[in-house]
Amino acid sequence: xxxxxxxxxxxxxxxxxxxxxxxxxxxxxxxxxxxxxxxxxxxxxxxxxxxxxxxxxxxxxxxxxxxxxxxxxxxxxxxxxxxxxxxxxxxxxxxxxxxxxxxxxxxxxxxxxxxxxxxxxxxxxxxxxxxxxxxxxxxxxxxxxxxxxxxxxxxxxxxxxxxxxxxxxxxxxxxxxxxxxxxxxxxxxxxxxxxxxxxxxxxxxxxxxxxxxxxxxxxxxxxxxxxxxxxxxxxxxxxxxxxxxxxxxxxxxxxxxxxxxxxxxxxxxxx
Amino acid sequence: xxxxxxxxxxxxxxxxxxxxxxxxxxxxxxxxxxxxxxxxxxxxxxxxxxxxxxxxxxxxxxxxxxxxxxxxxxxxxxxxxxxxxxxxxxxxxxxxxxxxxxxxxxxxxxxxxxxxxxxxxxxxxxxxxxxxxxxxxxxxxxxxxxxxxxxxxxxxxxxxxxxxxxxxxxxxxxxxxxxxxxxxxxxxxxxxxxxxxxxxxxxxxxxxxxxxxxxxxxxxxxxxxxxxxxxxxxxxxxxxxxxxxxxxxxxxxxxxxxxxxxxxxxxxxxxxxxxxxxxxxxxxxxxxxxxxxxxxxxxxxxxxxxxxxxxxxxxxxxxxxxxxxxxxxxxxxxxxxxxxxxxxxxxxxxxxxxxxxxxxxxxxxxxxxxxxxxxxxxxxxxxxxxxxxxxxxxxxxxxxxxxxxxxxxxxxxxxxxxxxxxxxxxxxxxxxxxxxxxxxxxxxxxxxxxxxxxxxxxxxxxxxxxxxxxx
Ligand SMILES: Nc1ncnc2c1ncn2[C@@H]1O[C@H](COP(=O)(O)OP(=O)(O)O)[C@@H](O)[C@H]1O
Ligand SMILES: [Mg+2]
Numbered sequence: 001x002x003x004x005x006x007x008x009x010x011x012x013x014x015x016x017x018x019x020x021x022x023x024x025x026x027x028x029x030x031x032x033x034x035x036x037x038x039x040x041x042x043x044x045x046x047x048x049x050x051x052x053x054x055x056x057x058x059x060x061x062x063x064x065x066x067x068x069x070x071x072x073x074x075x076x077x078x079x080x081x082x083x084x085x086x087x088x089x090x091x092x093x094x095x096x097x098x099x100x101x102x103x104x105x106x107x108x109x110x111x112x113x114x115x116x117x118x119x120x121x122x123x124x125x126x127x128x129x130x131x132x133x134x135x136x137x138x139x140x141x142x143x144x145x146x147x148x149x150x151x152x153x154x155x156x157x158x159x160x161x162x163x164x165x166x167x168x169x170x171x172x173x174x175x176x177x178x179x180x181x182x183x184x185x186x187x188x189x190x191x192x193x194x195x196x197x198x199x200x201x202x203x204x205x206x207x208x209x210x211x212x213x214x215x216x217x218x219x220x221x222x223x224x225x226x227x228x229x230x231x232x233x234x235x236x237x238x239x240x241x242x243x244x245x246x247x248x249x250x251x252x253x254x255x256x257x258x259x260x261x262x263x264x265x266x267x268x269x270x271x
Numbered sequence: 272x273x274x275x276x277x278x279x280x281x282x283x284x285x286x287x288x289x290x291x292x293x294x295x296x297x298x299x300x301x302x303x304x305x306x307x308x309x310x311x312x313x314x315x316x317x318x319x320x321x322x323x324x325x326x327x328x329x330x331x332x333x334x335x336x337x338x339x340x341x342x343x344x345x346x347x348x349x350x351x352x353x354x355x356x357x358x359x360x361x362x363x364x365x366x367x368x369x370x371x372x373x374x375x376x377x378x379x380x381x382x383x384x385x386x387x388x389x390x391x392x393x394x395x396x397x398x399x400x401x402x403x404x405x406x407x408x409x410x411x412x413x414x415x416x417x418x419x420x421x422x423x424x425x426x427x428x429x430x431x432x433x434x435x436x437x438x439x440x441x442x443x444x445x446x447x448x449x450x451x452x453x454x455x456x457x458x459x460x461x462x463x464x465x466x467x468x469x470x471x472x473x474x475x476x477x478x479x480x481x482x483x484x485x486x487x488x489x490x491x492x493x494x495x496x497x498x499x500x501x502x503x504x505x506x507x508x509x510x511x512x513x514x515x516x517x518x519x520x521x522x523x524x525x526x527x528x529x530x531x532x533x534x535x536x537x538x539x540x541x542x543x544x545x546x547x548x549x550x551x552x553x554x555x556x557x558x559x560x561x562x563x564x565x566x567x568x569x570x571x572x573x574x575x576x577x578x579x580x581x582x583x584x585x586x587x588x589x590x591x592x593x594x595x596x597x598x599x600x601x602x603x604x605x606x607x608x609x610x611x612x613x614x615x616x617x618x619x620x621x622x623x624x625x626x627x628x629x630x631x632x633x634x635x636x637x638x639x640x641x642x643x644x645x646x647x648x649x650x651x652x653x654x655x656x657x658x659x660x661x662x663x664x665x666x667x668x669x670x671x672x673x674x675x676x677x678x679x680x681x682x683x684x685x686x687x688x689x690x691x692x693x694x695x696x697x698x699x700x701x702x703x704x705x706x707x708x709x710x711x712x713x714x715x716x717x718x719x720x721x722x723x724x725x726x727x728x729x730x731x732x733x734x735x736x737x738x739x740x741x742x
Contacts, residue, residue: 051697054689079699091694095712101695104708108699116701147712148694164698 003029003066003082005050005172005203011060012042012049019045019264021228022061027203029171032217034239035207037225038247040265043207044088046225047174051085052078065172079105080112082171086161086178088207092149098160099130099144102167109168133166136196137189154181162190165197172203179213191216211243224250227260303358309333312455315358319424319458322431332444332454339448345634346572346601350518350546357456357489413471419464420475423491426462433464437495441524441552449548453489453522460490460521465500465531474503474536474722492523494533496559501532505722506539517545519570525553527561529583534562538725540732541570543599551577552607558585564720565592567604568732576634578607581615581643588617591717593729596629596661597736605634605666610646610676621652622714625661626736632664633682641672649679655713656686657706707737 005027012020020042027033035043049056050063052075062069070078093101107120120126130144137159149157158181165173179187187210194204194217206213214236222238223230226247231254232238242250251258303311303318312333316326341348413420419430426434444454465471496502519541527533533553541547547570553561563577579588594602608617623631633652654663665682687709695705711718711730718726 051693053693053697074702075693075696076699076701076705079697085697087694091688091690093691093695093709093712095715096708101698101700101708104700104704105695105698108701108704116704147715168698 006064009061030200032204034219034222041225042228084170084173088176090157174205187212227257306353336451417466423460457491460492463494467497474505494525496531499530503534505536523551527555527559529557536564538566540568547573549575555586557583560587562589576605584614594623596631598627602631607636610639610643617648619650626657628660630662634666636668639671644675646676654684
C-alpha cells in the first residue's frame with residue numbers, strides 16, 4: 001500500500017482565532033503537490049498544523065497518516081513517523097551546533113525505538129554522511145560547527161533546511177517557501193537534493209511564490225488557498241497560470257474566501 | 272585536652288542510592304567534637320602542629336566570627352553552628368601517588384566518574400577528602416621550575432614565610448562572617464606559587480568532596496602568580512546527598528602580580544542540603560589578568576561572588592558565572608569588580624537557569640574608585656527560566672566615583688521559547704532532549720571556556736539536572 005497523508009475537513013485556530021476553515025487534501029508518497037495562494041491565506045498554518053505546532057490547534061477535522069489520526073501526536077512522534085516541515089522562517093537555537101543537533105535528530109528519526117540517553121549514531125558514520133550531503137549542497141564544512149540558524153543569512157537558513165531534509169529522508173515533506181532567498185543555482189542544488197532522496201520516495205507539498213522550484217519538481221497537482229480554504233485544485237498548468245497572471249481570477253471567482261483573506265490580513269496588520 | 276578518636280561516624284544508613292548519592296566507609300583517624308569554641312579551634316591548630324602565628328590568627332578570627340551578625344541579604348541561612356563537626360582527618364598520612372591512596376577513597380572517586388578527567392593530569396592533581404588533602408603529587412617539571420603546588424596545611428609548615436606574607440591579606444577575617452569562620456577552622460585547600468615568568472600550560476586541578484554528615488568543609492586556597500607568570504587552576508566537585516544540613520565555606524585568595532595571568536575555574540555540584548558560602552577574591556596589578564570561571568549546580572543555598580580588585584593600570588578582571596537552580600535550590604551568585612586604577616578593564620558574564628521552582632539571583636557590584644579614569648566595564652547577565660514556578664532576580668549595583676568611564680550593563684530574562692522547542696521536536700527530538708539542548712546551548716559560550724573534560728562533565732551535569740536525577 002502506498003503511504004498516504006490525508007487532510008480531512010481541517011479547521012485550525014491560533015489563539016482562538018480560526019485560520020483554516022475546512023481543508024481537504026490527500027498526498028500519496030511519490031506525488032508532488034504545489035500549494036499556492038496569496039499572503040495570509042493559511043499555507044504556513046497548514047504546514048505547521050500537519051507537523052503539530054502546539055499553537056496551531058485543530059478544532060475540527062483530521063490529519064490521517066495511512067488512515068491513522070495523528071492530531072494528538074507530538075511533533076517528535078510525527079517526525080519519527082516520517083513527517084517533515086521545512087520552515088518558512090527557521091528558528092535560531094543559539095549555542096547548539098548544527099552537527100550536534102542533526103546527529104541527535106537523525107538518530108531519533110532513523111531509530112524511532114531509541115530511548116532517551118541511549119547511544120547516538122556513531123560519530124564517524126554520521127560525519128561521513130553529513131560531509132557528503134553538505135558537499136552536494138555546496139555547503140562549507142564549517143557550517144556544521146555553527147549554531148543552528150543563529151546569524152544565518154536567509155539563503156543559509158533555507159539551505160540548512162534542505163540539508164536536514166536530505167539527512168532525515170522523510171516520507172512526507174512540506175517545503176514552506178524554501179526557495180525564497182535562494183538564487184537560481186541554490187534552487188537547482190536543492191532540487192538535485194530532492195531528486196537524490198528520490199521524488200518517488202517522498203510525498204511533497206511545495207509552498208512557493210516562484211516557479212523555479214516547481215520547474216525542477218513539476219507538480220502533479222496544484223492547490224490554491226484563499227481565506228483558509230483550498231478553493232481550487234488543478235494540474236501543473238494551474239501553477240503556471242498563477243505565476244503568470246497572479247490571483248486576480250481566483251479572487252473574483254471566490255469573493256467570500258477573498259473577503260476572509262483580506263479580513264485576516266487586516267487583523268494581522270492591526271496586530 | 273579532649274581528643275575524640277572515632278571510626279564509626281559514617282555508619283549511618285544511606286538513603287536511596289543514585290549516581291551521586293552513595294557513601295564510602297572511611298576510617299577517620301581524628302575528628303574534633305561537634306560545635307565551635309576556643310577549645311575546638313586550639314585543638315585543630317594543635318593537631319596540625321601549626322606555628323603560633325596561625326593559632327593566634329585562628330583565635331582572633333573566631334572572636335570576629337562570634338561578634339558578627341549573619342548577613343541580612345542573599346538567601347535564607349538556617350544553620351546551627353554548634354551542630355557541626357569542624358575538623359575531620361581521614362588518614363594519618365598524605366598519599367603521594369595514586370597507589371598510596373586508600374582503596375575506599377579510590378572507589379569514591381570511581382563512583383564520581385572523576386578518573387577520566389583526572390588521570391590525564393594525574394601528576395598535577397590534588398584531591399581533598401574530608402578536610403584533609405590525602406593525595407597529591409606534583410609534576411616534576413613544575414618542581415624544577417620552582418612552582419609550589421601543595422595543600423595549604425603543608426604550605427604552612429614548609430613555605431611558612433611565603434604563605435604568611437599573603438595569607439589573609441586579600442580576605443581578612445573581618446571581611447564577613449563566613450570568611451571569619453573559615454579563618455578560624457580552615458583545613459585543606461591548595462597553595463600555589465608560580466615564580467616570575469613561569470607559564471604552566473596545563474590546568475592544575477583539585478577535587479573537593481564532603482563525605483561526612485553534618486561536617487563543614489572549610490578549605491582555604493591561596494594562589495600567588497608572580498610577575499609575568501601564568502596558571503590555570505581548576506576545581507571540580509560532586510557531593511553525595513544527605514538529609515542533615517552541611518556547610519561548605521571556603522576562602523580563596525589570589526594575587527596576580529604585574530603582567531601575570533590567572534584563571535580559576537570551578538564547577539561545583541553540591542548535594543541539595545549543602546550551604547555553599549564562599550568568599551573568593553583576587554587582586555590584579557599592572558597589566559595582569561584575572562579570570563574567574565564559576566559553575567554552580569546543586570546546593571540548598573549558594574552565595575558566591577568572585578571578585579577582582581584591579582589595583583594598577585592595565586589590570587583586567589573577567590568573571591564568567593553559570594548557575595543552575597533546581598527544586599529547593601537557591602543560587603545567589605554573582606560577581607564583583609573594583610576598579611582602583613585608571614585604564615582598567617572588567618567583564619562580567621553571568622548565565623543562570625532556574626527549573627522546578629528553583630531560584631537564581633544575580634548579585635553583582637561594579638565599583639569605580641576615584642582616580643580610576645578610563646575604566647571600562649561591561650556586564651551581561653542572561654537568565655533562562657524553564658517553568659512558571661521558577662524564579663530569577665537581578666541585583667546589579669554600580670558605584671562610579673569618576674567621570675571618564677565606560678560602563679555597560681545588559682540583562683535579559685527569557686523563558687524557553689515555544690518556537691525553539693517546536694523547531695527541535697519537529698526534527699525528532701523529544702521534549703526533554705530539546706530543552707536540555709536549549710539549556711546547553713544557552714551556557715555554551717561559557718562552557719566553551721572550560722577545559723575539554725570539564726566541558727563534557729558540565730554538559731553531563733546539566734543533563735542530569737534536567738532529568739531531575741540529581742537533587
Ligand atoms: N503564530 C500566529 N499568531 C497569530 N496569528 C497567526 C499566527 N500564525 C498565523 N497567523 C495568522 O493566520 C493567517 C494565515 O497565516 P499564514 O498561515 O502564515 O499564511 P501564509 O503562509 O499563507 O502567508 C494570517 O492572518 C496570520 O496572521
Ligand atoms: Mg507562509
